[in-house]
Amino acid sequence: MAKNAFYAQSGGVTAVINASACGVIQTARQHKDQIANVYAGRNGIIGALTEDLIDTSQESDAAIAALRHTPSGGFGSCRYKMKSLEANKAEYERLIEVFKAHDIGYFFYNGGGDSADTCLKVSQLSDSMGFPIQAIHVPKTVDNDLPITDTCPGFGSVAKYIAVSTLEASFDVRSMSKTSTKIFVIEVMGRHAGWIAAAGGLVEDHNIPVVILFPEIKFDKEKFLALVKAKVEKFDFCTIVVSEGAKNPDGSFLAEQGTRDAFGHAQLGGAAPVVANMVKEALGYKFHWAVADYLQRAARHLASKTDVDQAYAMGKAGVELALQGKNSMMPTIVRTSNSPFAWEVGAAPLSEVANVEKMMPRDFISDDGFGITASCKEYLIPLIQGEDPPPYKNGMPDYVTLQNVAVPKKCSPFELKK
């Protein structure tokens, strides 16, 4: 007999996580004999714990289709990591209570590394607590740090956004450098890994002088300033891509030793102004700086078609794995060829995914530590291929906001641990 499915979005959202949701729900709707309905967690796993479930069957086919071109988390996401079974058994018992009450037999969790760990724990409920459930993790993270899969949905679109934005701003600076700005600094996401910063390096093939500050490379101020000076002397301008995770030799973030605002308060965040002021002080060049922040991961208008297709495919494959009776798995992207780029869907056991962080290979970063290598470009370029613009209405993207109708509650209230 058909069971219901639970689907939740977890952690920082992306331009394409809703494309995965679309893949999950559209595929489930094609198999009503096995999946009666998809209930989404309002604000992620919190929706399961508080029994705040969204009845996706109330959404029209058109609304679900529109998720494919809508950025952000359509059902709400959350930053909430479930502790281990031993540390917080009450939460797992609560999940079982809610899942039982709503006849849920499938658990689809759409997130990054922390979520993979949660999903693994849920997948073990069957054994550990005697509750039958199939838990499938649907990969998502702009950080691109999940293992096994060639890339993580969300990353390709951020990479495209950063590559294109860096190119455009560099063209701007190039036109102005004679009498004005010579240094443009763009700060990008990536606290632990420099995948996103690496994407800025793609402008080098467009004849733009670029220096990258990776979180993986110890910051050498002297070498950095010498390189920037050399580039300005050759090109009359230089673009700098700095990862928010770039660190001083003592391990502190560049962004921490920051500037002060008009009120004398230390500014939180802001590696870009720190780097820009450092260059100005040492070399005297006029600068501009940008901090892309959420713009980079929300920019569905500039999404990579490859990324959108892969995000959708991961949602679809997640449901198909469940329909095949699988548990504790994550669908993956398998690159089968670089040129022409080709990929197919694979699968990995969650036990091999959870708590493993994929770092940038050292040979993706140039020897001097300030650029990317040919291997890195060969890896990145396929991921930004293709455009998939949303429909526009009255000059703006026609993004969908779902109704998000609540499923009537059946359980008693539950207090979340703070």
Place this chain on the structure above:
Amino acid sequence: MAKNAFYAQSGGVTAVINASACGVIQTARQHKDQIANVYAGRNGIIGALTEDLIDTSQESDAAIAALRHTPSGGFGSCRYKMKSLEANKAEYERLIEVFKAHDIGYFFYNGGGDSADTCLKVSQLSDSMGFPIQAIHVPKTVDNDLPITDTCPGFGSVAKYIAVSTLEASFDVRSMSKTSTKIFVIEVMGRHAGWIAAAGGLVEDHNIPVVILFPEIKFDKEKFLALVKAKVEKFDFCTIVVSEGAKNPDGSFLAEQGTRDAFGHAQLGGAAPVVANMVKEALGYKFHWAVADYLQRAARHLASKTDVDQAYAMGKAGVELALQGKNSMMPTIVRTSNSPFAWEVGAAPLSEVANVEKMMPRDFISDDGFGITASCKEYLIPLIQGEDPPPYKNGMPDYVTLQNVAVPKKCSPFELKK
């Protein structure tokens, strides 16, 4: 007998100033009987003064056509304001020397308010210094502050970029607000006028709570914080759009950094972190902030089709005015209908354009000073209509970089005043 034309880009560049260049050059190429060749100033008017001219006839028709979809200034721009004839006669004499040597009879200057003033002075060379020249100003400025014309090419695309980016980031925050970020601050350009900030207000029609800080409105911290609090209590999140020109009650910029550009204007940047920290201190909400900086004015990938069409039309009309024997004029955009939006090309005498700054009408800003009115939306929405994506190649926009071949020099060197 056909004379040559001089064309230069001036001041901050935009996503569509090259579309105007395309309009100038393509139109001139159709009238070789009257305009023998177009020489572009390398880095703007500095190229004229230093006799650093670019021979645009060396560029293929395809390269010139590609300017239409390429952001930035293809020939280089500059921040260099010519003084009055009385204060620096040597520079005007030098212009005449260079123009005579290269048989230049037409002067097309593509810029904003300061450039309109320079263009006016050049247009008077005929009377004041006995040198026959027709000077036409081609309007451009993201600041949207030129008078008479309905809008300035460059503004519509920034407006679209800010509206779309604010919408996308707001969707992101809305998904995360339950456990994470509740306040998103985006800082936008606009030193004196809040036109660009106003564009952020367009997200209100997409059910996004937004508070705008305009340079025109004296900052009232108490009222601001109360409004943000009310919006968060209602929506669980709030988006704040802050103009780089937003000022404290004492007249200092929220973002004051102390450095000044070549025109003596204070160089701004960093109002967003100031505002974000202010909200955090008073209300405790978790925040994120972005500074779009050059990304906003370089984002040709998201240009407004209306803006691109108007930018091209202004370049074309500039040449047509010259061919009709006009001097000291600027083509303008005349809005003839809001719904459906319709516009045509007009013209204004430069004497009525130079040194006049068009501010936001007070009735475009809501009574409380933190939002935009229906009249403002009626004005803005037509300007962001339509998309005109560039061609893409290998995942990146296929922007053109011109060869910019120098015209052989005929004059002696000239030292620029510092």
